[in-house]
Amino acid sequence: MIADESELDELRSAVRDFLEAKSPEEAVRKLMESEPRYDPAVWAQLTEQLRLPGLAIPEEYGGDGFGPVELGVVLEEMGRALLCAPFFATVVLAAQAVLASGDAEACARLLPGIAAGATTATLAVAENSGSWDPALISARAVRDGEGGVGGGGGWRLTGRKGFVIDGTTADLVLVVARTVGGPSLFAVDGPAPGLTAESMETLDATRAMARLTLDAVPATLIGSDGAGGRIMAKVLDYASVALAAEQSGGSRRCLETAAEYARTRHQFGRPIGSFQAVKHKCADMLVQVELAEAASREAARLAAEGSPDYPVAAGVAHVACSRAYMFTAMENIQVHGGIGFTWEHPAHLYFRRAKSSQLLFGGPAVYSERLLDRLGI
């Protein structure tokens, strides 16, 4: 089921109104320097007023059963507003990992809490290098009782994870760890014994990241043993499309900010937007934003339709939106001149977010090959 255009417009305007009220720049700046890096009251309102955590979770697991198109609208708005909240980690990474596992029991156990906004969650994949390559996963899972550790039918995880979004605050951590069967997905409680999480210093303070140390942490297998690689691939496509929506929203905001400044700032007796250098810069930004938005929205639609073109479209959206956001975030500063690189001006917050989003899943050094792979080239 895909909402029609007018329903999407309604959703967009409800989310935008909410975020303008609850996540204005002052709130973002305050949360950037707080622990936790989000406001639990706003998170609760996001659930109560807009039911957003459950938007894209199937109805059978307590959600509203919408899909990537509707989620994309929400993420575009969150990207515009630089909302500090555990939404991406919980709803995109964690919930999708559970769904991708095909483990109905785990879905029934874990998703209703997420849908209800009661559980925040995250997914821990990358280790030292930040790579999502399943071959580079070295965290280990052993059965309880194996190797003399603990007892019973569960598992124990040992190793280190990095770049875990909202990793210090998540109630539920999904962890990819290696068994003899290969990389596999596990669920771990946020406060589980043996699990320590410490904040990492980040380029983009609006997206908290943590380093996790797991020392024989009790865990539950999600999906089948050894299915981790396949789950990671599915989550990566989905998360690329979701991230692309955030990036597209952020880059349109940069374009709008730059164009507004170009229309109103006067130098040499003219609005600076009447100078061709500024005008063409804005036109170049517009071209990038239109491409990015089309790529992101089309990928979401193809995902919702279950189209065979979806994996390619996910790759295209990831590259097009990464590039557009970085470009518009840079050029927005340039159009603003000196004021644009002050701490007080919001332009740098978008610059930081743009760079951190571009590199989140590996960046240009890996995403080109990933796209060609999806194209069969």
Place this chain on the structure above:
Amino acid sequence: MIADESELDELRSAVRDFLEAKSPEEAVRKLMESEPRYDPAVWAQLTEQLRLPGLAIPEEYGGDGFGPVELGVVLEEMGRALLCAPFFATVVLAAQAVLASGDAEACARLLPGIAAGATTATLAVAENSGSWDPALISARAVRDGEGGVGGGGGWRLTGRKGFVIDGTTADLVLVVARTVGGPSLFAVDGPAPGLTAESMETLDATRAMARLTLDAVPATLIGSDGAGGRIMAKVLDYASVALAAEQSGGSRRCLETAAEYARTRHQFGRPIGSFQAVKHKCADMLVQVELAEAASREAARLAAEGSPDYPVAAGVAHVACSRAYMFTAMENIQVHGGIGFTWEHPAHLYFRRAKSSQLLFGGPAVYSERLLDRLGI
């Protein structure tokens, strides 16, 4: 010995005056469609009046003993004028291959004719793919008498060569062919039995290219058996620097043409150069040209000084000048608008030359790695 700046200026102005008189656009257009692709009378004058063929050949072999710096000045001017002449093939490729062989006997036999302008020559390296990789050379050389062919102490060459500059007109063809010792350099007479040369259709009609078929062609070994790879590497560095000078001259001409048009063409009641879009395009061209010229001239100077930095500088000059020429040739057309892409306007001649020069020694697909190799990276 490097000429001082005022001597270089004198040389430049003598060559420029000569080429303005002898190689104006009409002459270039006429020769582009003629066979041979050059005017033997102008070639003779180039020798008699300016002694250019012998400029960079050592005095002991009948030349004037200057080096790459002076040769660079000449080539910049030839690049500006798109001179159709066997200069690059004869003086750069062939003469340098002979010199690089270290074979004093061959130098004494072959170079005086080149220095005197009596012999035109070329170098045949590439085969089907156009590559200069020694490993891809498949033309074969066997000793006279070996395999039952002919007799005596000479060699016989069999195989095919392509992209041979001025290959249908050269009096002397230096050929890299494979012996049991590896790639080796041989001298073949232009009209030797078993050698056939046919013109290739080229993107850039101002630089003639031929396909050679060698069928047991009698040949003389130059330098030692198996030294071909080392000779090719030396020639490639030298030829890259020489080509860079041509490219730098051509790209400065494109910049000058574009800037002149931008100053004088009026649209909307203003010179088009007063519009920032055109103005900044010209500034971008200027930056590229200044970089290219510095890279090319500095590489020539380091070559003349025998500096250990010369091979890296040769690679830098090759890339910087290839890029600058292609960019300025494209943007020159854009500044001119419609008139710029007519057949009658000279802009496309530079576009064609820029692209053909960029790809002559392999192009971007190989020159980046070649530069990193020279840098030891």
Place this chain on the structure above:
Amino acid sequence: MEHDMQAFAAEVRRFLDAHVAKAPDRTAFTWGEGDDSMAYFSSLPPEEEREQVRRAREWQRIRYENGFGWITGPPEYGGRGLTPVHDLLYDAIESEYDVADTGTLSVIGLGMIGPTILAHAPQPLKDHWLPAMYRGDAIACQLFSEPGAGSDLASVTTRAVRDGEDWVLNGQKVWTSVAQHSQIGLALTRTNPDAPKHRGITAFLVPMDTPGVEVRPLRQMTGGADFNEVFLTDVRIPDDHRLGEVDGGWTVALTTLMNERATVGSEGAGPVAAALSPDRLSALMRATWTWDDRALRGRLAELLVDVLATEHLNARALRKLHAGVAPGPEMSVSKLLYGQNLTKAAHFVSDVLGPRAIADTGQWGTYAWTELLLATPALRILGGTEEIMKNILAERVLGLPKEPVTTAAKEVRH
């Protein structure tokens, strides 16, 4: 609205299914088979070109007879009376079929000159020429650009001087496509050299067989001649062939220019579609043993992102059309990207080819790419330079202010 469009789309498909076949997949191919031409400009031999024009006229006649000859035109001239969105939707659907290329008739004549005649010509000219044009009988060209008036059309200097009931035209026009096939041309002329430049222009409909009209092919840098210069020497045109007021020709010209438009999904069509096909490009890399070069692969990925994202942009515009909504800036953006993507593709491929792009080795599908390479500079200039298109995007979509009128320019403007 969406329902109406669906009904219209269904009708279009019924008509097309009845007359023509579906287009073959232009991106499907087998390496080494068939024509490897990559020409952006056609440059056909004269007899083939005449045959192409004949087929275009024939298909236009069939469209006309079935009510699709002039979708936005008024019924009294054989039009259908529908909206521009219907027109764009028709084009988009037709592009899925294997129909004759009617560009010779439609791009300039039916798309731009027809609406101008409708808006500004005296009744007898409308009655005669409009049905003739949309039935495929008459071809029209645009006599606007001059050597000194390119981006700045209001600077035309071709003179028209009154002589009794006639006007006598003298001057030179340039970049006139299809002039050699045209029966009529719409000419902008200067009738009052003393007025501000936009106020001294008058428009005339010039029968191309009038004595003194000389069409000369204009050779472009690819070597072919897809445009013309048109020389007007003492060309005598009756006053009843005037469009609009005397000295009011700028308004006429604006009507023509406002009817210039991009069609949705133009990248998908044409002989150069192959240039942007992932399969074709990867086959080229295999054939040149560069398939595993990660530097080239990285650039291929960058190029394909542009190409595929542009397709997504077009797909979204098309979906809007089907819903009866006029596309927004997507179409202008798509037009700008069309030229940029082909330019990137041509240079990428030349890097893949290396020396094989500079001399013809005879290998299939290699040197042929130079035809496209040599056409790319034109793509950034024709139909509005990149600079003019960026001005339009920034001013119309983003609302950035125009350049202030300069004192020098102000004197000669209205």
Place this chain on the structure above:
Amino acid sequence: MEHDMQAFAAEVRRFLDAHVAKAPDRTAFTWGEGDDSMAYFSSLPPEEEREQVRRAREWQRIRYENGFGWITGPPEYGGRGLTPVHDLLYDAIESEYDVADTGTLSVIGLGMIGPTILAHAPQPLKDHWLPAMYRGDAIACQLFSEPGAGSDLASVTTRAVRDGEDWVLNGQKVWTSVAQHSQIGLALTRTNPDAPKHRGITAFLVPMDTPGVEVRPLRQMTGGADFNEVFLTDVRIPDDHRLGEVDGGWTVALTTLMNERATVGSEGAGPVAAALSPDRLSALMRATWTWDDRALRGRLAELLVDVLATEHLNARALRKLHAGVAPGPEMSVSKLLYGQNLTKAAHFVSDVLGPRAIADTGQWGTYAWTELLLATPALRILGGTEEIMKNILAERVLGLPKEPVTTAAKEVRH
């Protein structure tokens, strides 16, 4: 001339050899050893910054005492009376030595304000301030830019109102580097709001300890504060601190701006030289296991071509200096490239690092690069935006015409 320069160069070297050591090779390093800071902006703790200023003053005093304090200045103020080419040559040679960074004193004060005082100040101000500045005792700053007057300096609105023998200044200045260390500032003020904008400006020398002068650090996007805002509230300045005529301050400002200049070879120096070092970059690729990624290698080669070709450009300018010839456009081009090369390097490195550039894993020499990345936007803006620099290159070097003065702008210009 060349001979004179050689003699001067030898004298410079003798002086430097006697006082300081040769600089260590800034590009030599061992991976994982030492400080991995990549900061473009210094942002030192206050006590270290004060110590740095102390060392700068000390070295300037030694220069002054040895005849190199003010190479182009007149002897009556302690200057050497030589040419700007000598000055540039001195800088180039000194950059080979390990001397204190005197940027705090020299970039603004000695380079720009000193020559302005010399040209426009009343005699007592010259006698007092010029020797003090060039001896290293006094530091000067430039109170020009305002929130509403960035690229367009002539729009300053800080008011100066005559009050007897004094003037009273009110307004806000911004982007004032070294204000916190300065004894004096050169302020542009509006004295006649009714005159065309270039004709209502007056320049004053403001002792920074005058009541009403408040310096507040301005934090930039890197997080540090390398600039200041300066608030002027009822600041009373005697008329004998005026430079130039009343309402004639634009001429004074032009003197200051014309003395802004790039130094030859600026890329070679500074803490970010490592960012452009082939060894450092290839070591980073080895440390991140991306050394054999040909896509990244291709981009590394492109970057290094820019970096090395820029070095060649600088080398040629330097050779001209040694021959006593003023460099041509090389220095403006080099200045533009400096920012562009560092920007490219920062983004290239972030692609090499991938996620390691967005969160600190603690690995040496990785996350530290974000300091440079965050500084790059400033490099395209500070000291003249990229757009202004391109205007200058096109107009001064290529002779392209300026933008025509618009009717709106004309009213307020001279």
